[in-house]
């Protein structure tokens with residue numbers, strides 16, 4: 001195998017993502033972190049799982065960006081995570097410096113890579129990576145919508161007692177308290193949940209989805225979610241590596257779509273080998289559109305603080 005994916009940040013999300021990519025034999029994986037020895041140890045441990053998992057992905061851990069050279073996809077998970085009582089926005093200044101530094105190092109060694117940003121606050125960090133890399137917008141996007149939609153799918157399946165595979169859901173907007181779950185576009189075997197559940201149950205699912213990350217932070221107490229976030233990121237990496245033309249909600253740079261400009265916001269995007277091939281401008285009601293604009297305004301305020 002000679003396709004290469006780099007995961008920057010070998011913490012909870014990064015290491016779990018590296019493991020998922022290796023287990024699925026999607027590519028060779030380079031796991032990089034600033035902590036000496038830790039990515040090397042995790043990388044070697046994962047490599048030793050490959051004979052049992054039946055995968056020939058070569059996983060290595062490193063502190064040296066030279067090892068990441070020529071990566072097709074680079075995922076940035078470096079940065080601090082939330083603790084109880086913190087919002088994603090509280091991470092802004094610390095993660096800005098980290099994501100900036102990581103992006104500069106990444107582009108030097110993998111100038112043609114597709115960059116997937118995971119570090120929070122997600123939409124602002126995607127904007128940082130886009131600006132610092134100088135890459136075209138199609139090659140820089142953020143993971144949030146796939147995770148938020150997976151949470152909503154889980155809650156719908158739990159509510160109705162059906163297979164998660166029958167459920168699809170759509171969550172747009174920024175990855176924060178103002179995210180926009182869209183019940184009208186969330187379906188069970190093709191039927192919108194608005195036809196299957198009373199309004200108060202739909203509202204409860206929407207609310208639990210928007211607070212899905214905080215619910216886990218409150219339970220873990222020492223960090224934030226990483227199993228579902230790494231699954232969601234792996235789906236996006238898979239769509240790019242396999243050129244699937246798959247429509248997934250991603251944080252994309254908008255230039256007029258949905259009436260929003262110059263900002264990263266979660267929208268339905270078609271992912272393939274070039275990155276974002278197309279943004280699907282689905283029809284929104286006035287209420288949904290207003291909620292998306294409110295969410296975009298919250299992202300704009302954060303980005304404004306950074307003075308990019």
Ligand SMILES: NC(=O)c1ccc[n+]([C@@H]2O[C@H](COP(=O)([O-])OP(=O)(O)OC[C@H]3O[C@@H](n4cnc5c(N)ncnc54)[C@H](O)[C@@H]3O)[C@@H](O)[C@H]2O)c1
Nearest residue numbers: 009010011012013033034078079080081118119120143229
């Ligand atoms: N977008 C999403 O939906 C989503 C979901 C979950 C987590 N996150 C975010 O992802 C990030 C990582 O979360 P986590 O749980 O893995 O945290 P973590 O603390 O377990 O891991 C972060 C890792 O980043 C490393 N790091 C710090 N500075 C670095 C640098 N300059 N270069 C390389 N590595 C560096 C740290 O050493 C650490 O190993 C957080 O910002 C978190 O908020 C986003």
